[in-house]
Amino acid sequence: MTARTTTQRPGTPVWRDFWTTDPDGTAAFFRALFAREVEPGLIAVDIPAGDPDLGGYTTAQIDGRHVFGIGPAMPCGVDVSAVFLATDDADGTHAKALELGATEEIAPTTVPDHGRFSAVVDPAGALVAFYESHGMLGYGAVDELGFPCWQDLLTPDVAAAEAFYGELFGFTFDHQMAPYSVAQLGQDGIFGIGPLEAGEEALWVQYTLVPQLDPVLAKAKELGASQVGEVMELGFGRSAHLTTPAGAAFGLFEGSEEMREQAEQG
Incomplete structure (x- = not known):
């Protein structure tokens, strides 16, 4: 946390x-x-x-x-x-x-x-x-329940995105999970860049940390949200990409038990 x-x-x-x-x-x-x-x-x-x-x-x-x-x-x-x-x-x-x-x-x-x-x-x-x-710092926490825990830039041109953000802020990029890459400042991972098919619209998806993904995902769809793709089963947790009933992108993420224990320990 x-x-x-x-x-x-x-x-x-x-x-x-x-x-x-x-x-x-x-x-x-x-x-x-x-x-x-x-x-x-x-x-x-x-x-x-x-x-x-x-x-x-x-x-x-x-x-x-x-x-x-x-x-x-x-x-x-x-x-x-x-x-x-x-x-x-x-x-x-x-x-x-x-x-x-x-x-x-x-x-x-x-x-x-x-x-x-x-x-x-x-x-x-x-x-x-x-x-x-100039006073308001932004969101008050990361990696706490209800707060952001990660963000992905989804784009049909990963190379162009890396060139732009690398030059703009000095990011380097880790390609160990290619074609997905991770933008880094020093050794810290800051956001991911994931590939889309040519012609698909580039966008950012920021993920909110939830205790359990399934009930929140089910409620989101009951309330009119749309799910984009399948739930991603990751070694460190599970994530879903959605859009609000009005069409704006957001994501949900449930951390693994090991990740939750690490967060609780600070």
Whole structure:
């Protein structure tokens, strides 16, 4: 279990937003999904009503710690989940991303008392955001129940993604599980890059840690979510890739017993 109380190294995932045509429905979906009635080991998520001054934007919380945001869709009207990568200089990172072939979605913007962010579509077609903290650090923990525990960039052009993120943040890449690769800062694995078929749409999927996958997955589908592919049976746990009823990607992950014991030991 890892609480986050300081800013993170550039390139580290620090936040996720669901930009949606149905903020109220998306909030209701996650309230119903991450609830103790679904799986007793879950820590219930609190999602207050959105702030009208921020277009209805709201932040999901567990025990007062931030987990993810829900806000209005971009002008294109497509529901997406945006993974935010830390930066010490949102303007500089944004400019460099454009130089490396990304397309601007949101120019660098300041959110008072929180930070500065921007969003681009990377050269392989995946939406990604950058975040420079000026107060709000991002999600309050990783590898704790209800919080993020991993993220994958799924793309039809792994080489282009590695070139872009490697140049942008200095990642190196571990190919021991090729064709899947792991982006690293030093010896630390930060996110995975998985191949898609040519013509498939690139996207980020961030996984939430749950005590048991099956009851949460069943509830998600009962609530209108769609499952993408099969449950992945991994040596260290089990994962599922889904979309919300409105169409934004998210994932669920159940760690192995050994992994859970390691997490409990810190």
